[in-house]
Amino acid sequence: MLPWLREGYGNPSSAYAMGKAAADAIATARGQIAELLGCSDSEIIFTSCGTESINTAMLSACAADPDRTHVVTSAVEHSATMKLCDHLAQRGYAITRLPVDGAGLLDTERLESAIDPETAVVSLLWANNETGVLFPVGEIAEVCRRKRVLLHMDAVQAVGKVPIRLDGSGIHTLSLSGHKLHAPKGVGALFVSRRSRFTPLLRGSQERGRRGGTENVASIVGFGKAAELASTGMRENMERIRRLRDRFEEEILAAVPGATLNGDREARLPNTSNISFQGVESEGALMLLDMQGICCSAGSACTTGSVHASHVLKAMGLSNDAARSSLRFSFGRLNTDQDVDQGLEHIPKIIARLREMSPAGSPVITA
């Protein structure tokens, strides 16, 4: 990225050589992302973040046929989709938020019966950002194909962690975000299938008229490189991360009474672990863990600071208290066995300490 922040600061829309070089760098990044997603370069549009991609995809789908005023989504989506759906509801759209079961899984028969001739778009997560639970993307795409409805996938958490081949997948649009695969924050991309009609959110001449605004060249270059690194050895990297996560999880569940895992054990990203610690307020745990250099989150990082229990865990049937006592640990390619050891050393002590400090005294552990 550094050359594009220092000497290579030309505007990619300009005709001079420095601009042309920046445009070429963007083209390379587009190719790297297309390679990771198994699609054509021309199907990738750069955006400022996953949220922008989601808004663009869903509003474009709604614009494709204004007579269709129904959106199907799930009860466990990221706040970007949830809030956009609230906004669409205010504009008169009917929103179906499909439930999930206790493991966070989606039933595609329910999806099929929710879609009607009014449905403008189905928008679903590929992988849940709080639990890592994977939705059955192949089946979802098959249902949407049968029902002839546009499908948008929020793959922000999945890209770079699970293999994705978009060509021939039946997915019309797919959102991704740089910082989930070690690119900088503030850069995203949207896949738009060449068979889909598209209406831009930001009008202007860049990105072939599909997303106006001068490109964030350095971040796009970083995103492209991150995509290339994610493609290389994905299986081995993810297996290593899965082993770290599984050892962490097994040992925490064994060492801490009243700790329970949230989300399906199998249909899950290899890097995420969401655990409820009975009788513990996750906010307090976060602070004490942070003091030991352990960075994790309560519910979704994007809603930290809010006192609401996670809507994802509540949709899975957890009580308010159980949802409020959950912590999400996620592992990446930079984590090591020593990090896991550090977590295993501190977490049981911190949970025990918080339980002793609890105003009601030590809770009765039922699990």
Ligand code: PLP
């Ligand atoms: N969708 C999911 C599943 C996410 O996890 C996030 C961010 O955490 C987003 C969308 C939003 O992406 P961004 O923060 O790049 O707008």
